[in-house]
Amino acid sequence: xxxxxxxxxxxxxxxxxxxxxxxxxxxxxxxxxxxxxxxxxxxxxxxxxxxxxxxxxxxxxxxxxxxxxxxxxxxxxxxxxxxxxxxxxxxxxxxxxxxxxxxxxxxxxxxxxxxxxxxxxxxxxxxxxxxxxxxxxxxxxxxxxxxxxxxxxxxxxxxxxxxxxxxxxxxxxxxxxxxxxxxxxxxxxxxxxxxxxxxxxxxxxxxxxxxx
Numbered sequence: 001x002x003x004x005x006x007x008x009x010x011x012x013x014x015x016x017x018x019x020x021x022x023x024x025x026x027x028x029x030x031x032x033x034x035x036x037x038x039x040x041x042x043x044x045x046x047x048x049x050x051x052x053x054x055x056x057x058x059x060x061x062x063x064x065x066x067x068x069x070x071x072x073x074x075x076x077x078x079x080x081x082x083x084x085x086x087x088x089x090x091x092x093x094x095x096x097x098x099x100x101x102x103x104x105x106x107x108x109x110x111x112x113x114x115x116x117x118x119x120x121x122x123x124x125x126x127x128x129x130x131x132x133x134x135x136x137x138x139x140x141x142x143x144x145x146x147x148x149x150x151x152x153x154x155x156x157x158x159x160x161x162x163x164x165x166x167x168x169x170x171x172x173x174x175x176x177x178x179x180x181x182x183x184x185x186x187x188x189x190x191x192x193x194x195x196x197x198x199x200x201x202x203x204x205x206x207x208x209x210x211x212x
Contacts (some may be wrong), residue, residue: 007147012072016098017090020046021177023089023100025154027108027144037125038117039105040146042154042182045161046175047088049097054167057097060202067133068097075141077122077132084119085128089136089143103162103176106184116189154179162187180200 007026012019023044032035049057049068056078057068067076068090076088076099086123088099105115105124113124122128127141134141147151158174165171 005147006137007073007143007145009071009073012089012091012136014091016046016048016100017175019089019091020044021156023102023143024156024177024179025152027146028087028102028105028125028141029144030127030131030141031139031175032126033109037110038108039102039111039121039125040108041102041143042106043102043104043116043176043178043185045101045177046105047099047101048175050051052167052173053170054161055099057099061097065097067136068099069095070133071199073136075127075134075136076130077127077129077134080119085122086118087122087125087127087131103193104178104182104184104186104189106182114189116184116186118186136180155181168205 023041024107026041028039030040047055047057049055050060052058057065059065061069064078069091071094072091074090074147076090077085078088079085086101088101090099092098101118102121103118105111105121107115111124115122115124131141136142156177159176159178160172160174161176183189
């Protein structure tokens with residue numbers, strides 16, 4: 001077995017767009033009760049508040065956004081629509097409220113549920129608000145570099161972020177990054193799931209997406 005190549009603090013303490021791009025292809029790992037859940041990151045979105053009106057931190061420093069203003073390399077987990085959790089990675093220097101949202105994973109190990117879309121990702125990884133503020137250099141939730149045969153360089157594309165139309169001109173920034181070769185990207189997998197091979201919603205979206 002290849003040694004774990006856990007990402008260190010310095011990786012996160014950099015320009016947010018650079019981090020969002022370079023997270024593509026890295027692995028997210030959650031250790032819970034002796035079980036590891038692992039997924040390869042294939043889609044991210046960068047948020048650069050407080051100027052970025054799509055970022056939670058555009059509303060200032062609040063109890064909810066306190067983690068975003070803290071040191072880099074920590075998890076910012078929030079709850080939306082009374083149902084979904086979303087995981088963000090805090091970036092830049094302490095006091096700069098930037099973060100990267102993880103939008104989709106390719107399952108590697110220990111994942112049985114859908115992993116495309118930030119809410120589905122967190123549900124599959126068993127990530128909730130108990131992990132808000134978790135140190136990503138710790139032993140519960142971390143990111144690591146793939147190695148050996150499992151290392152597959154991504155072909156990265158950019159696009160506008162999803163669901164932030166309210167942010168005006170900020171909504172048009174091409175700050176979403178994704179692996180063009182992955183069928184687990186949220187927009188690809190969701191479209192394939194709706195369409196089906198003959199209009200059926202019950203077939204495997206990833207298998208169809210990879211044939212495109």
